[in-house]
Amino acid sequence: MSVDRHHQERTVAADSNHDRRNWGSRHTGPAPVVPQAFPEPNVSTYQPFLDVQQPAEILRESERPDRHNASLLARIETILGDRTEYRELLAQRGELAQSLLDLLKALYDYPGVLPKLRSKILHAIIRLSNVSGLYPDSLALDAYNVTKVGNHPVAAGGFGDIWKGLIGEQMVCLKVARICGDSDVQKLLKEFRREGQLWRQLHHPNILPCLGDSRICLISPWMEMGNLRQYLDKHGEGPIDYFALAFDIACGLSYLHGKKVVHGDLKGDNILITNLGRAAIADFGLARMVSKSDTLGPASLSMSYHVKGSTRWLAPECLLKNGAHTYHSDIYAFGCVCYEVFTRLIPFYEFSEISVVIHLNEGRRPSRRANSRLNDNMWAIMQECWRQEPDSRPPTNTLSGRIISAADRKTINLGRNWDDSLPSLLRRNMRYPELCPSGSLVDAFLFGPRYQSTNLLQHYMNIVCRMQYLLADMTRLPGIFHHSLRTQNVARDGAILLATIHCEGGQSALARQGHTKNRYNELVQTLKGFQGNYTALEAMAALHIISAFLFDGGQGEWGYWMDVAYIYCHSILDNKLLFLNSRDALLNCSEDENFIIKTVFWFDVLASVTTMKHPHFRDVIHEIYDPKPKSDIYDPDDDCNSDKLSMMTIMGCENRILWALSEISALACWRNEQSRRGRLNTTLFVHKADNLGRVLELSSQQQGTSESYSQPEEEARHLASEVFRTAAIVYLRTVVSNDFHHVEGIKSAVKDCIKTFMSFREHRTDVRHIVVRSTVFAVYLCGCFTDVPADLKVLKEYLQEEDTIGNCRAAMELMNVVRASRKPAEPVRWREALHDAKMLLV
Structure with missing residues (x-):
C-alpha cells in the first residue's frame, strides 16, 4: 500500500x-x-x-x-x-x-x-x-532576521569585516565577507562557507560558538569585553587572572587538536574575552582539518593557506620554510599568545615585521620582560613551545595541567558554559x-x-522499534524481529502500520478515516480469519498494534489486541506436553516466545489499572515472580536471577516490582468486591497491604553515575526501576487509603517518588527522555495526587518535553482533568478517569 x-x-x-x-x-x-x-x-x-x-x-x-x-x-x-x-x-x-x-x-x-x-x-x-x-549554499542573511547596527564595520579581519548586529534585542557579531571588485567571488564565498562549516562543528566553553551562517556572513555572540589585547589594555590594572586566561586558551586549543583541527592563526586578536573575564578562541578562517576521514581535509584548501598567518606568531617552519600549519605551529603560536597575556606586549614588540623574519632565522625568540605576573615556570613553558624542532614542543593536552602547576594552584576552575538561548532565538526568528x-x-x-512499504519497514527497524521498546536490550531485538519482518506476514504489516503512525506524528491517526485507518482495518480482518489459532507472528502483530495505539495517544480498542496476545501466551504457558509449569515454560521457550510473553505480562499489569480488573495473568505472575514463597521476608538474592525470567531487559522493571504491581491491582479489586458484599476483613486487607509494602521497601539496585554505564539504556533501566518501585508504593497507598489525597501515607509516598524524578536532572537528557516515556504511569499517578505546586510543575515539564508521538501529552491532559475535579474531602478519581478514557499508560 x-x-x-x-x-x-x-x-x-x-x-x-x-x-x-x-x-x-x-x-x-x-x-x-x-x-x-x-x-x-x-x-x-x-x-x-x-x-x-x-x-x-x-x-x-x-x-x-x-x-x-x-x-x-x-x-x-x-x-x-x-x-x-x-x-x-x-x-x-x-x-x-x-x-x-x-x-x-x-x-x-x-x-x-x-x-x-x-x-x-x-x-x-x-x-x-x-x-x-x-x-x-547557506541562507541569505535576511532569512535570519538579523539587523546590522551602524553604517560602518567595527573591525576588519583577513576575510571579512566585523559588524554589530541585532536578533530581536540581542546583540550579535556579524563577520561579513569582504567582496571587492576584482575578487574571485565564487572562490571567496566557497572559502567563507568552508569556514562556517568547520566552525559550526566546534562546541566547547573556550571556543567562540558559531550561531549561524548565511551566504556572506558568519554569526556569533557579541563579546563586549573585546579581544585579548583590548581587554588587557583596558583592564590591565584590574584584578585579571592571567593564569586562567592562559589555561582557557590551552583548553580550547587542546579541544581543537583533539578534533583534528589546526587553527593556523592563533594570536591575541583572535582570542575573545567573556563578560566573566575568561578566554575563547575565535576566527577559523585559516583553520583546517588534519584528517580527511569524515572531515574537511587539507585537500579542500588551497596551498595559499600554508603561508598565511600573522608574522609575529608564525612558527619558524611556516615563516621560513613555507611549511603547512600543524599542531606544532599552533603550539608555537600558543607560546606567543601567552607572551601577550603575561607581558601585555606583542611578540618581538621592539622590532618591525621584516626584522622578525631575520631574528627567527637567527634562532631568536621574544625577550623576557621582568614583571610580577610572569614567573620562571610559566616562562619555561613558553620557551618549550618556541623550540626550533616542532616535534620537541610539548603536546597540547599537557599544557593546561602545566599552567596550573606554574600558577602553584591545585586547580583552575573552568569558565562558565555558553548561553544556549541565542541559537534558539536565532532559529525561532529565521524565515x-x-x-x-x-x-x-x-x-x-x-x-x-x-518510498513505500519497504522504506516504512526500514524506518521501523532504524527508528521506531527503539521508541517502542525504550528499555529493552537492543543487542537482542534484531534477532527477535528478524523472523517476523523478513517475509510478508501480519507481524510485518503491524510494524509498517506502527511506522506509518510514527511518521504521521500520532495525531489520532487510528481514529480518523484515511489510509492509516484502512491499513488498520485490513489487519483486523486478517486477524479475525485466524479464529483464535494464533502463532508468534499474530502475537507480535498484536504487540505492534497495541504500540500503535500507544503512539497515537494511548486510547482506543487496544483491549482487543491484548486478548489476541493473551490467547497466544496461554498456548505456550499452558502447554503441559512441553513444560512442567508456567515458570518452566518461560525458562525453556524460544527467545521470541519469551520476549512476547514478558512484554504481555507488563502490558497486562498496567492495563489492569485502567480496566480496574484483576490482571489477566495475575496467577501466572504470582507463580513465577512471587519473591517470598517460603516466608514473609523478602530475600533480594532470590529474585529470579535467570535472564530468561528477568523483566529488567524488557521493561526496566525488577521482577518483584512487576509482581507487586500485579498484586496491588488484585488487592484493589478484592477490596472492592468484598466491600460490595459487606464482607471486607480489614485485618486481612491490612496484612496483605503490609506484606506488599515490605517487598517494596528495599530500594532498587544502587544507582551509579552516568559514566558507570556503558549504554544510556542500561542507565535508564536502573532509574526506571526505582521510579516503578516508588510509584508502586504510591499505588499501594492509594488502595489502602481509598484514594484520599490528604492522607499522610500518600503524601510521603508521592514525595519520595517525585524525589526520584527530580534526580533525573543529574543524568543525561537522553536517559531522562527514555525514563519519562517509559514511566508515564508514575508521572500521571504522582501528578494526580501531589499538593506541591513546584513538584507538579516539574512533572508537567517532563511530559511537555516529549513529542506528540506517544501518550505523554494525553496523560497530562487527563491529569489536568483529574486535578480540576479534585475536592478536599473526596477521593481522587484517577483510576476512574483512566477507565472512562480507556487510556493505557505504558
Missing part, C-alpha cells in the same frame, strides 16, 4: 539535551556515522564538555518543527540510519548533490531538531561535501524557504516510488 509523503508527517521532539549555558552540551563534536540496521547510540553525543552538566532547557512550542517539515526530518533520519540509503545519498553528484547539501544545511539549522539527529545531519553534510567537492518543493529533484530522490 502506497503512502503519500504529504501524510508522512511526524513531529520531531525537541530534545532539551543542550543546557542553558553551553551549546557544546548538544554534542561533543563530530564522529563518524556508521549506519546500521539497529544503530548503537553514540553515548558521547549526550555528554557535555568536561562533564559539566546544567539543568536542561525545555523547548518552546514555537521551536517545534511544523508537521510538513517534521515528515521531511523523519525521512532524513531514516536515510541516515540505513546503510544502503546513506550510501546512495553520498553517491549523488552535480545539481542533485548541491540540492541535497542545501536541504541538509537548512534542516541542520531548523528549530526543534533533536541534538543527535542534528549531529548526524552535520556529518552527512561533511561527507557529501568531501566526495562531491561542493558546499551547501525558511520551502525546503523540499514538490516535483523537485530532492523530492523525487527522497519520496519517489521507492
Whole structure:
C-alpha cells in the first residue's frame, strides 16, 4: 500500500539535551556515522564538555518543527540510519548533490531538531561535501532576521569585516565577507562557507560558538569585553587572572587538536574575552582539518593557506620554510599568545615585521620582560613551545595541567558554559524557504516510488522499534524481529502500520478515516480469519498494534489486541506436553516466545489499572515472580536471577516490582468486591497491604553515575526501576487509603517518588527522555495526587518535553482533568478517569 509523503508527517521532539549555558552540551563534536540496521547510540553525543552538566532547557512550542517539515526530518533520519540509503545519498553528484547539501544545511539549522539527529545531519553534510567537492549554499542573511547596527564595520579581519548586529534585542557579531571588485567571488564565498562549516562543528566553553551562517556572513555572540589585547589594555590594572586566561586558551586549543583541527592563526586578536573575564578562541578562517576521514581535509584548501598567518606568531617552519600549519605551529603560536597575556606586549614588540623574519632565522625568540605576573615556570613553558624542532614542543593536552602547576594552584576552575538561548532565538526568528518543493529533484530522490512499504519497514527497524521498546536490550531485538519482518506476514504489516503512525506524528491517526485507518482495518480482518489459532507472528502483530495505539495517544480498542496476545501466551504457558509449569515454560521457550510473553505480562499489569480488573495473568505472575514463597521476608538474592525470567531487559522493571504491581491491582479489586458484599476483613486487607509494602521497601539496585554505564539504556533501566518501585508504593497507598489525597501515607509516598524524578536532572537528557516515556504511569499517578505546586510543575515539564508521538501529552491532559475535579474531602478519581478514557499508560 502506497503512502503519500504529504501524510508522512511526524513531529520531531525537541530534545532539551543542550543546557542553558553551553551549546557544546548538544554534542561533543563530530564522529563518524556508521549506519546500521539497529544503530548503537553514540553515548558521547549526550555528554557535555568536561562533564559539566546544567539543568536542561525545555523547548518552546514555537521551536517545534511544523508537521510538513517534521515528515521531511523523519525521512532524513531514516536515510541516515540505513546503510544502503546513506550510501546512495553520498553517491549523488552535480545539481542533485548541491540540492541535497542545501536541504541538509537548512534542516541542520531548523528549530526543534533533536541534538543527535542534528549531529548526524552535520556529518552527512561533511561527507557529501568531501566526495562531491561542493558546499551547501547557506541562507541569505535576511532569512535570519538579523539587523546590522551602524553604517560602518567595527573591525576588519583577513576575510571579512566585523559588524554589530541585532536578533530581536540581542546583540550579535556579524563577520561579513569582504567582496571587492576584482575578487574571485565564487572562490571567496566557497572559502567563507568552508569556514562556517568547520566552525559550526566546534562546541566547547573556550571556543567562540558559531550561531549561524548565511551566504556572506558568519554569526556569533557579541563579546563586549573585546579581544585579548583590548581587554588587557583596558583592564590591565584590574584584578585579571592571567593564569586562567592562559589555561582557557590551552583548553580550547587542546579541544581543537583533539578534533583534528589546526587553527593556523592563533594570536591575541583572535582570542575573545567573556563578560566573566575568561578566554575563547575565535576566527577559523585559516583553520583546517588534519584528517580527511569524515572531515574537511587539507585537500579542500588551497596551498595559499600554508603561508598565511600573522608574522609575529608564525612558527619558524611556516615563516621560513613555507611549511603547512600543524599542531606544532599552533603550539608555537600558543607560546606567543601567552607572551601577550603575561607581558601585555606583542611578540618581538621592539622590532618591525621584516626584522622578525631575520631574528627567527637567527634562532631568536621574544625577550623576557621582568614583571610580577610572569614567573620562571610559566616562562619555561613558553620557551618549550618556541623550540626550533616542532616535534620537541610539548603536546597540547599537557599544557593546561602545566599552567596550573606554574600558577602553584591545585586547580583552575573552568569558565562558565555558553548561553544556549541565542541559537534558539536565532532559529525561532529565521524565515525558511520551502525546503523540499514538490516535483523537485530532492523530492523525487527522497519520496519517489521507492518510498513505500519497504522504506516504512526500514524506518521501523532504524527508528521506531527503539521508541517502542525504550528499555529493552537492543543487542537482542534484531534477532527477535528478524523472523517476523523478513517475509510478508501480519507481524510485518503491524510494524509498517506502527511506522506509518510514527511518521504521521500520532495525531489520532487510528481514529480518523484515511489510509492509516484502512491499513488498520485490513489487519483486523486478517486477524479475525485466524479464529483464535494464533502463532508468534499474530502475537507480535498484536504487540505492534497495541504500540500503535500507544503512539497515537494511548486510547482506543487496544483491549482487543491484548486478548489476541493473551490467547497466544496461554498456548505456550499452558502447554503441559512441553513444560512442567508456567515458570518452566518461560525458562525453556524460544527467545521470541519469551520476549512476547514478558512484554504481555507488563502490558497486562498496567492495563489492569485502567480496566480496574484483576490482571489477566495475575496467577501466572504470582507463580513465577512471587519473591517470598517460603516466608514473609523478602530475600533480594532470590529474585529470579535467570535472564530468561528477568523483566529488567524488557521493561526496566525488577521482577518483584512487576509482581507487586500485579498484586496491588488484585488487592484493589478484592477490596472492592468484598466491600460490595459487606464482607471486607480489614485485618486481612491490612496484612496483605503490609506484606506488599515490605517487598517494596528495599530500594532498587544502587544507582551509579552516568559514566558507570556503558549504554544510556542500561542507565535508564536502573532509574526506571526505582521510579516503578516508588510509584508502586504510591499505588499501594492509594488502595489502602481509598484514594484520599490528604492522607499522610500518600503524601510521603508521592514525595519520595517525585524525589526520584527530580534526580533525573543529574543524568543525561537522553536517559531522562527514555525514563519519562517509559514511566508515564508514575508521572500521571504522582501528578494526580501531589499538593506541591513546584513538584507538579516539574512533572508537567517532563511530559511537555516529549513529542506528540506517544501518550505523554494525553496523560497530562487527563491529569489536568483529574486535578480540576479534585475536592478536599473526596477521593481522587484517577483510576476512574483512566477507565472512562480507556487510556493505557505504558
